[in-house]
Amino acid sequence: MGLLTEIQNDALSDTTPVATLLRKVLVLASNIDSDLLEDWVRHELHGYPADVEVPKYRTMGIAFKASGATIAAQYNNMPIAQLVVERAAKNKEVSTFKCRQAIGTILPDQLGDSGTCRLNFDNYLPLIEREMNEGVSLFSFWGEISAALVVGIVDAVRSRVLDFVLALKNDTRMRERSTV
Template sequence: MGLLAEIQNDALSDTVPVATLLRKVMVLAANLDSALLEDWVRHELHGYDADVEVPAYRKFVMNFKVSGANARWQLTGQPVPQVLVNQIVNDDTFHFFECRQPIGTISPDEIKASKGKLSINLDNYVLLMQGKLFEPSFNISRFWGEVSASQVMGIIDAVRSRVLDFVLKLKRTYPDAGEIDGLTTKTPEVNQAVTQIYNTTIHGDNAGPVGNNSGATINVTVNAGSIKDLRSVLAKEGVEEADLIELEAAVSSEPAIGQDKKFGPKVTVWLGKMVSKAGSGAWAVSLGAAGALLEKALLGYYGYN
């Protein structure tokens, strides 16, 4: 059996560990003299360094949660809007989690035992969040991000699928290349063909992070200072009248925001409440979409369309 046939069979078999599959792909990369393919395999086997771009299938949207208390109330696992966290850390991409660990350390058994969610400890940001997510008297004890366990598990399937696509397209391009003899990227024609196959299979689906797509285009129109527009847009998205009345009071007492586009404390508390509703299912909008929708509508109200 030729090397391409072995790789194809292993990619189709869920019983063959993906690390074993990749080691065979490493041999293929060496036979082809393909630095592109070899680098990708090395990163998957050994992990992605901080200065290396992570493929889209390893990027996920995090939902943020906090626990804490003050003299009057206590919160455990309270969702907080991605937009507010991003503003506080001054990073619009902070809610994107990049999974850089070696693929062999992704344990299906541990993922199955995680009850659907995997946590990313962000306690080193607690002091930065203090007094900015809630009123100053509220003491934040824990801060973390969550991603779907199925998304992390999907890395393994993504790698298998990419390897299979690469091998199949290579076989179609070179039907007699089962043993790879004489096939090398040192030949300009082969180098161009293998590079094209690599770019369309291994990194061909690199559109963006996986998960609740808070980065998606949210088409809402709210004219500056128009409470009528703000109410109308949010009502159409299922925001209840009591919440709209509360928001109207909040924006009336905080009629403007600065160039940093940071919302005032009353609007921030309202945002946290609404995201919590989305997380609990009381508001029928996904967590990621909730944050993006509310941010877009409120920025329009404050004159930042």
């Protein structure tokens, strides 16, 4: 079985770890001398550095929540509008999570049953309190992203590999036909 067919079969199989699939694609990228493909695979395997743009499938919105109290009541899981957080942080991108971690660290089976992944934003507590009504004291502040979107990163990578392999196979067939 050739490398291209092996990669295609692995891309179709949910049992092959995506990191294993990508290592095979890295070999293929080297064999066909594709720096663009090699760079993408290396970023997926090792993570995206801060100076590299993250692909759209790795970018997701954050829903903010807080727990706190006033003199009259206590609040748990209180939604905080993205606009409030962006204004407090003076940063419009604070409400967007760019998943830069290596693909091998995204473990769909370990994301839990809650349906969300929690991001700690306690360092923003003083800023958010200033933006809210007086008398509100916050105990914790966090962001949530959909676990399905995080799992979707793994699926998007697998699908991109399959699309690439099929296009490469199709291109090879077209070249073979034109030489006949």
